[in-house]
Amino acid sequence: MVISIILIHVAKMPTYIILVNWTDQGIRNVKDTIKRAEAFKSAVEGSGGKMLDAYYTMGQHDFVVTVQLPNDETAMSILLALGVRGNVRTTTLKAFSLSEAEKVVSRLS
Numbered sequence: 001m002v003i004s005i006i007l008i009h010v011a012k013m014p015t016y017i018i019l020v021n022w023t024d025q026g027i028r029n030v031k032d033t034i035k036r037a038e039a040f041k042s043a044v045e046g047s048g049g050k051m052l053d054a055y056y057t058m059g060q061h062d063f064v065v066t067v068q069l070p071n072d073e074t075a076m077s078i079l080l081a082l083g084v085r086g087n088v089r090t091t092t093l094k095a096f097s098l099s100e101a102e103k104v105v106s107r108l109s
Helices: 024-028 030-046 072-083 098-106
Strands: 015-022 050-056 063-068 088-095
Touching (some): 015 024, 024 030, 030 072
Antiparallel strands (some): 050 063
16 A cells, blocks of 8 residues: 655745825725725735735824735735725835744845
8 A cells, every 4th residue: 555645835925014094085985995905805815815914003004904915016916906096005015924034044144
């Protein structure tokens, strides 16, 4: 009897932190914000990504979202599509976990 074990390595997608601020139009239509957030989540999932967290915030930013997306091009495409709707402006940060940063730092001489 032969038992085969197949290991599939699933590459972790890049993580992005998106800082969101409403435009004048976005705040005027604030009652639609939950629907817009759900549409954004659907767009992320439709592109092969995952929305990890989403928070309405008080302070410098109105909303903070953490997503995983297949690549930078997909992130840019989704964020441009979001921006053209005119409800928000975004600042996007590519994030690295501690273990990812550790790999980078270990290569320093």
